[in-house]
Amino acid sequence: DAMVIQNPRYQVTQFGKPVTLSCSQTLNHNVMYWYQQKSSQAPKLLFHYYDKDFNNEADTPDNFQSRRPNTSFCFLDIRSPGLGDAAMYLCATSRDWDRDFNEQFFGPGTRLTVL
Amino acid sequence: AQSVTQLGSHVSVSEGALVLLRCNYSSSVPPYLFWYVQYPNQGLQLLLKYTSAATLVKGINGFEAEFKKSETSFHLTKPSAHMSDAAEYFCAVSVGDYKLSFGAGTTVTVRA
Numbered sequence: 001d002a003m004v005i006q007n008p009r010y011q012v013t014q015f016g017k018p019v020t021l022s023c024s025q026t027l028n029h030n031v032m033y034w035y036q037q038k039s040s041q042a043p044k045l046l047f048h049y050y051d052k053d054f055n056n057e058a059d060t061p062d063n064f065q066s067r068r069p070n071t072s073f074c075f076l077d078i079r080s081p082g083l084g085d086a087a088m089y090l091c092a093t094s095r096d097w098d099r100d101f102n103e104q105f106f107g108p109g110t111r112l113t114v115l
Numbered sequence: 116a117q118s119v120t121q122l123g124s125h126v127s128v129s130e131g132a133l134v135l136l137r138c139n140y141s142s143s144v145p146p147y148l149f150w151y152v153q154y155p156n157q158g159l160q161l162l163l164k165y166t167s168a169a170t171l172v173k174g175i176n177g178f179e180a181e182f183k184k185s186e187t188s189f190h191l192t193k194p195s196a197h198m199s200d201a202a203e204y205f206c207a208v209s210v211g212d213y214k215l216s217f218g219a220g221t222t223v224t225v226r227a
Contacts, residue, residue, distance in 0.1 A: 004158070031213060042205060042217035043159070050213075090158055097213045099147055100166065104215060106151075106158035 003027070004107035006091050012113045013081050021076040021110045023091030031097060032074040033104065034066060035090040043090055049074060050097060078112075086114045117142040117210040119189075121218035129226045134178075134193040136221050138206035141187065147209035148189045150180055153220075154202045162204075165189060176200070201225045 004025045013019040023032065031050050035043035047056045049068045063085070065077040078085055088109045095101040122137040140146055147166050151159040163174025170182040176199075180191045189206060206218040 006158075009156075040220070040222075042219055045214060048213065088156075092159075094213070099209055102147075102209060102213050103149075103161065103164060104159075106160070108158045109156070111156065 004091055004093055004105055006089075006107040006110050008110060009108060010111050010113070012115060013078075014115050015083065016080045019078050019081055019112065021078075021089050021091075021112070023074045023076070023107055024072050025074075025091075025093045025105075025107075026072070027093055027095070027105060028071065029093035029095050029105070030071075031094045031102070032068060033092040033094070034064075034074070034076050035092065036085075037088040037090055037109070039087075046076070081112070081114045083114050086112055088112075117144075117146065117208045118216050119148075119206045119208050119218040121204075121206050121221050123221055124219065125222045125224070127224045127226060128196045130198060131195050134191075134196045134200060134223065136191040136204050136206075136223070138180075138189045138191065138218060139187050140189060140206075140208050142208060148180075148182065149207040149209070149215065150174065150178070150189075150191050151205045151207060151217075152176075152202050153205065159205065162191070196223075196225050198225050198227065 033048040034046045037043040046060045068074045090109045091107040092104040119140045149164045150162040163172045165182045173179045207215040
């Protein structure tokens with residue numbers, strides 16, 4: 001089945017220790033998104049890629065970076081995690097940008113704990 | 116700017132009873148609207164979407180939603196709740212070409 005895969009499902013890191021979360025997709029979609037979701041809150045868009053074009057949300061901290069080396073993979077790097085970065089991180093994809101094709105498909109998420 | 120408001124952060128229903136989750140939207144253009152469900156420690160799964168075709172939209176797991184322009188609403192219903200419906204539900208509106216604006220979410224608990 002075509003899907004969005006996130007690894008690992010659970011990640012524990014130490015305060016200030018860089019961490020990388022990964023996302024892969026078999027849907028061959030053009031757009032990939034990273035969301036941060038804190039407990040009992042709605043997902044918050046951090047950034048997205050249209051193909052290799054990176055688009056940062058205005059309020060995404062510089063501590064968060066992303067890489068998309070190819071169509072299938074996208075990585076979220078947190079350079080110096082703080083306690084406030086503990087959250088569920090969701091990866092999503094959509095076929096395209098156009099409203100008729102921008103239905104988003106979500107991965108299962110990675111729950112990040114910062115000690 | 117496009118946005119959605121979900122009325123009620125928690126809804127508790129008895130098994131077999133009607134599930135009704137309320138969502139009102141604000142949009143300067145004809146909206147595309149979505150309902151997603153999230154089970155504990157899982158990602159979001161699309162239940163249904165409205166994209167300006169039929170106003171009554173049927174989704175998965177027996178859910179449906181009706182788009183009412185006059186009331187700017189897109190409420191989600193299911194005639195008979197099942198224990199497996201316990202989850203968090205998010206209403207979302209498409210903002211421009213790619214972005215989704217999510218509501219705050221409604222947690223559904225189902226009583227046996």
